[in-house]
Amino acid sequence: MERKFKGRSLISFSSDYTVVDIETNMTSLRTCEIIEVSALKVRNEVIQGSFSSLIKPSEPIHWFITRLTGITDDMVENAPERSEVLQNFYDFIGKDILIGHNVNFDVNFLYDNLWLHNGLILDNPFVDTLRLARKALPFLTNHTQATIAEYYGIATVGAHRALRDCEICNACYLNLKRELRK
Numbered sequence: 001m002e003r004k005f006k007g008r009s010l011i012s013f014s015s016d017y018t019v020v021d022i023e024t025n026m027t028s029l030r031t032c033e034i035i036e037v038s039a040l041k042v043r044n045e046v047i048q049g050s051f052s053s054l055i056k057p058s059e060p061i062h063w064f065i066t067r068l069t070g071i072t073d074d075m076v077e078n079a080p081e082r083s084e085v086l087q088n089f090y091d092f093i094g095k096d097i098l099i100g101h102n103v104n105f106d107v108n109f110l111y112d113n114l115w116l117h118n119g120l121i122l123d124n125p126f127v128d129t130l131r132l133a134r135k136a137l138p139f140l141t142n143h144t145q146a147t148i149a150e151y152y153g154i155a156t157v158g159a160h161r162a163l164r165d166c167e168i169c170n171a172c173y174l175n176l177k178r179e180l181r182k
Contacts, residue, residue, distance in 0.1 A: 003111050007125040009104070010097065011132070013177045015044050018096040021165040022106045023069050026062045033057055034082070034109055035071060037089050038162035040170055041096070047170065051092040052163040054079040069160045083117040086110075090120050098126040101145040101169050129173050136179040148172045 023036040038052035054071065056079040066072050079085075089110075100106050103126050114120040133143045140147055149156050149168050152175040158164035 001112050001115075003108065005121045005123045006107065006111050007098070007123045009131070010125050010127050011135075012097060012125075012127050013181065014097050014127070015042075016096070017042050017099050017127070018093045019099045019166040019170045019173070020093065020103065020106055020110070021100055021162040021169065022109055023065070023071060023160070023162050024109065025057050025059070025065050025071075027057075027059045033059075034113055035061065035065070035076060035079075036069070036162040037085060037110070038166050039089065039092055040163075040166045041092070042170060045174060049092075050163060050166075051089060053085045053088070055082050055085045056080065071161075082113065086114055086118050086120075090114060090118065090122070093124065095124060098124045099129065099169065099173055100126065101129045101148075101165070101172070103128045103130075127173075129169055129176060132176040132180060133172070136176050145169060145172060148176075 019040040021038050022034050024032040025035045026032045034055055035057050036054050040047050041049040054076050056076055061071055061073050107126050111122040114122050130143055133148050145168060146156050149172055154168060154171045156168055
């Protein structure tokens with residue numbers, strides 16, 4: 001899918017933004033779908049609100065995804081439908097700058113799903129903490145969110161659930177911001 005109106009990637013240090021994360025389910029070797037979406041609204045570097053929802057998938061949760069995230073078929077059995085969750089998510093983020101780790105992955109999924117299921121265009125600019133970490137911490141052996149969090153002493157218990165990943169990402173972003181401003 002062409003993402004003609006997709007927002008642009010920024011290297012930015014905004015104090016007002018929304019951190020986003022998704023969890024996906026592999027429905028086949030070639031496709032996957034969003035099963036959880038979360039966001040943290042931040043103003044003046046303080047979390048002001050959160051959004052988090054599971055999404056009812058079209059197929060059973062793959063065993064690997066359950067093992068990684070802890071999300072089970074029972075948990076999503078009565079989850080809201082995709083278009084409802086996506087509309088609420090879209091309303092929550094507004095026109096904020098989006099921040100995430102390897103956020104291009106999330107933004108592409110969100111862009112495609114918002115367009116296909118709701119006819120909405122996700123054109124928010126975004127900041128990738130992976131990109132910032134590569135610049136600020138070139139000496140790390142890798143730049144996974146877990147490695148960056150460990151470097152800064154940020155707890156990662158509960159990682160691989162979207163809301164917790166947003167919290168970890170926000171803490172990493174604030175540390176990277178300070179690091180790069182030195």
